[in-house]
Amino acid sequence: MKVYQSADIVAMDQRFRTxxxxxxxxxxxxxxxxxxxxxxxxxxxxxxxxxxxxxxxxLLGMVVRPDGTEHETFKNIFETGFYTxxxxxxxxxxxxxxxxxxxxxxxxxxxxCGFKEHFENDFIAPFVAEASIKLGMQLREIIPVAxxxxxIVIAEIVKIIIEDDLIxxxxxxxxxxxxxxxxxGLDAYFNTQLINRLAYAKPEKQAEPINVI
Amino acid sequence: MKVYQSADIVAMDQRFRTxxxxxxxxxxxxxxxxxxxxxxxxxxxxxxxxxxxxxxxxLLGMVVRPDGTEHETFKNIFETGFYTxxxxxxxxxxxxxxxxxxxxxxxxxxxxCGFKEHFENDFIAPFVAEASIKLGMQLREIIPVAxxxxxIVIAEIVKIIIEDDLIxxxxxxxxxxxxxxxxxGLDAYFNTQLINRLAYAKPEKQAEPINVI
Numbered sequence: 543m544k545v546y547q548s549a550d551i552v553a554m555d556q557r558f559r560t561x562x563x564x565x566x567x568x569x570x571x572x573x574x575x576x577x578x579x580x581x582x583x584x585x586x587x588x589x590x591x592x593x594x595x596x597x598x599x600x601l602l603g604m605v606v607r608p609d610g611t612e613h614e615t616f617k618n619i620f621e622t623g624f625y626t627x628x629x630x631x632x633x634x635x636x637x638x639x640x641x642x643x644x645x646x647x648x649x650x651x652x653x654x655c656g657f658k659e660h661f662e663n664d665f666i667a668p669f670v671a672e673a674s675i676k677l678g679m680q681l682r683e684i685i686p687v688a689x690x691x692x693x694i695v696i697a698e699i700v701k702i703i704i705e706d707d708l709i710x711x712x713x714x715x716x717x718x719x720x721x722x723x724x725x726x727g728l729d730a731y732f733n734t735q736l737i738n739r740l741a742y743a744k745p746e747k748q749a750e751p752i753n754v755i
Numbered sequence: 756m757k758v759y760q761s762a763d764i765v766a767m768d769q770r771f772r773t774x775x776x777x778x779x780x781x782x783x784x785x786x787x788x789x790x791x792x793x794x795x796x797x798x799x800x801x802x803x804x805x806x807x808x809x810x811x812x813x814l815l816g817m818v819v820r821p822d823g824t825e826h827e828t829f830k831n832i833f834e835t836g837f838y839t840x841x842x843x844x845x846x847x848x849x850x851x852x853x854x855x856x857x858x859x860x861x862x863x864x865x866x867x868c869g870f871k872e873h874f875e876n877d878f879i880a881p882f883v884a885e886a887s888i889k890l891g892m893q894l895r896e897i898i899p900v901a902x903x904x905x906x907i908v909i910a911e912i913v914k915i916i917i918e919d920d921l922i923x924x925x926x927x928x929x930x931x932x933x934x935x936x937x938x939x940g941l942d943a944y945f946n947t948q949l950i951n952r953l954a955y956a957k958p959e960k961q962a963e964p965i966n967v968i
Contacts (some may be wrong), residue, residue, distance in 0.1 A: 543889075545875065546915040551813055554926070562926035563810040563912065566888065568842055569930065569937035569947060570807070590943065593806045594783070595818055596903045600764055603907075604806055605816070629781055632950060636961060643956035654958070661757065670821040675756075684900050689895050689909060690809045692959040694816075696902065699776065702759040713767070713775035717782065717939045723950065726784035726930045726935055729965065730952040733936060734782060734945040737845060742943070743856035745867070748849060752942065 565727030572725040573627040574638055575604070576652075576668050577618035577658075581704040584659060584668050586641040586651035587615040590725050592627065600699040601682065602627070607692045611644050619695060623681045624666050628673035631721040635731045665701055708732035712752075714739070778940030785938040786840040786850050787851055788817070788853060789872075789881050790831035790867075797872060797881050799854040799864035800828040805840065814895065815840070820905050824857050836894045837879050841886035844934040848944045861955040878914055886931045888914035924967075927952070 551559065571592040577585045592603040606616045619625050628636040641651040650729075652659050658671035662678070669676040678701030685694040708716050717734070724732050739752040764772065784805040790798045804818035822932045832838045843851040847870075854864040865872050871884035875891070882889040891914030898907040921929050930947070937945050952965040 543916050544919050546917070548911075548913045550916070551912070556811070558926035559813075560926070562922065562928065563813045564807055565913065565926070565928040565930070566813075566814055566841065566890065566912070567805055567807060568786065568888075568935050569782050571781040573781065591806045591808075592780055593804045593816075593818060594777055594780060595900065595905060597773045598769070599903070600772075600776045600779075601903060602780055603806075603818070605806060621839045627780065635950060636953065639953045639962055640956050643958045645958050649958075675781075677779065685898055685899065685900070685907070687808065687896065687898070687909065690812070690814060692808060694898070694907065696837055696900065698761075698765065699779070700761045702764070703756050704759070706757050709775065713771035713773070713778070714940055714943065715775065715778040717778070717943075719947075722781050724947060727927055727952075729954070730927065731950045732931075732947040733950055734947050737936065737944045737946055738847060739940075739943045740849065740852045743817075743853050745856045745862075748874050749852055751885070 562726060565730065569724045569726050569732065572630050572723065574630060574641060574670050574673065575615055576626045576628060576670055577615050578622060578667055579618045583648055584650045584652050585614045585618060586655065586657060586670065587612055588638055588686060590643045595696060601696055602679070602699065603694050603696045605692055606695050614647060616693070619681055620684070622666050625679050625697065626667045626669045627679060628670035628676040629675040629720060629722045631674060632723050632733050633721065634672055635723055639729070639731070643672070662701065669703060674705065674708070675715070675722065676700070701717055762942070774940060778943065782937045782939050782945065785843050785936060786861070787843060787854060787883050787886065788828055788842060788885055789839045790828050791880055792831045793833060793834055796861055797863045797865050798827045798831060799868065799870060799883065800825055801851055801855045808909060814909055815892065815912065816907050816909045818905055819908050824855060827860060832894055835879050838892050838910070839880045839882045840890040840892060841883035842888040842933060842935045844885070844887060845936050845946050846934065847885055848936055851857070875914065882916060887918065888928070888935065890914070
């Protein structure tokens with residue numbers, strides 16, 4: 543096996559390094575982040591840096607760069623305090639990828655990429671109608687990362703729109719049935735196949751598989 | 756589709772909610788985090804909250820709860836300033852899951868779960884020999900999350916141990932060839948199948964697939 547040191551990483555061509563580092567840490571949570579501004583213009587941006595923070599209260603984090611294509615998303619979240627997370631299904635992954643193009647401000651990715659807005663009465667941010675798992679998020683904390691100037695947005699799941707047959711008896715959400723895909727790097731999309739669920743690990747024995755209902 | 760509100764989430768049985776919220780946001784990066792303390796005792800903990808922060812400098816973040824099974828990992832990272840991330844292959848996912856059991860302090864998961872330590876001369880933390888992608892991490896920032904008391908650990912990738920044939924010409928790391936698996940929730944392990952890589956999205960046209968070499 544080859545060993546790359548810091549100096550080797552620094553010496554890499556910039557585009558090569560971007561692709562390399564982005565695809566190094568494995569598969570990631572892929573979500574369409576949908577927002578609205580105070581004038582009613584909607585926006586979708588594709589994020590792969592969503593991570594679990596807590597189950598109670600139900601908190602998720604994501605990394606936002608306040609520049610470039612994510613600027614609109616950050617501005618809208620900051621302005622309204624709300625956004626939605628919408629899973630990407632294999633049937634529309636190309637359209638989801640297309641939301642990452644740099645459209646002119648005011649051109650909604652909903653219209654440009656062919657997605658339908660879904661609004662719930664008491665919730666300001668739009669959901670993506672086509673998604674099979676839709677999460678309504680309320681902003682709780684914005685944490686600046688000193689080392690590179692990006693921000694970590696932490697929000698609480700305050701609304702969940704989902705078919706009941708995706709939820710197993712023990713609360714497990716069947717992402718396979720939801721047709722959720724995953725991403726590696728910036729541009730490689732994958733579907734998945736369950737190997738097994740394993741029971742809670744205990745020191746004295748190997749965990750047994752759990753049946754997925 | 757059913758809509759769950761905050762009150763419904765609060766009212767859920769605690770174990771149900773933990774499983775439900777953990778598996779709601781889709782597939783995640785799964786890594787074995789390996790550390791060492793100042794007395795030379797090693798440790799492995801399984802993490803699914805690894806996220807990309809930056810390609811240059813190459814930074815990854817992860818969420819750590821300074822209590823329970825992750826206490827040892829956090830203490831060792833804080834003490835030494837270094838840790839490693841090691842991908843999980845399908846061939847040893849049961850052993851990787853087993854590292855999440857609560858072993859007595861001082862009982863190394865390397866020995867208890869059947870993994871081999873791999874040391875590089877100039878790097879204090881152990882790598883997991885069996886992993887096909889091994890990342891040496893240097894601690895850069897610890898960010899406390901006010902809302903629930905967990906911590907976000909941000910570290911720089913300072914060493915990468917990988918076979919060259921896993922890296923495509925443009926820098927893309929082939930996770931399928933690396934046999935990397937992914938996880939949904941706390942206990943559901945998945946292998947993956949590439950749908951496509953898509954070219955950089957531009958407003959005027961749909962992105963074309965890229966060949967993976």
